[in-house]
Amino acid sequence: MLSEEFQSAVKYLNQFLPPDHHIQYISFDMARVNRGKKANVMTKLADIAHSAVCKTGVFQSKSPYYNQDPLSILGQPTGKGPRLQTGVVRVNCVDCLDRTNTAQFAFGKCALGF
Numbered sequence: 001m002l003s004e005e006f007q008s009a010v011k012y013l014n015q016f017l018p019p020d021h022h023i024q025y026i027s028f029d030m031a032r033v034n035r036g037k038k039a040n041v042m043t044k045l046a047d048i049a050h051s052a053v054c055k056t057g058v059f060q061s062k063s064p065y066y067n068q069d070p071l072s073i074l075g076q077p078t079g080k081g082p083r084l085q086t087g088v089v090r091v092n093c094v095d096c097l098d099r100t101n102t103a104q105f106a107f108g109k110c111a112l113g114f
Helices: 002-014 030-034 041-056 097-113
Strands: none
Touching: 030 041, 030 097, 041 097
């Protein structure tokens, strides 16, 4: 129920934003995924984190990285030139701080890789 309300709120807000500034809402039930036979939560979180970090960029003020596209550092040039951080990632679990911290770890590890 909570996830549906968040999705509805994001959809409402996005109607007032240009498409390239839309809020992306991803609902991921870590506890449910963990119950699966082939549970690999960290791989799924790493995929979500990579997508989010690529979309928001990474702020880095130390030369030589501060004026480079973060994807070009990884050998994946985007052709868009220098890129600053243009967004944020918010993570929370409604009932478990450990799962929130695990998700934050996945995002931090991905950002550190950039």
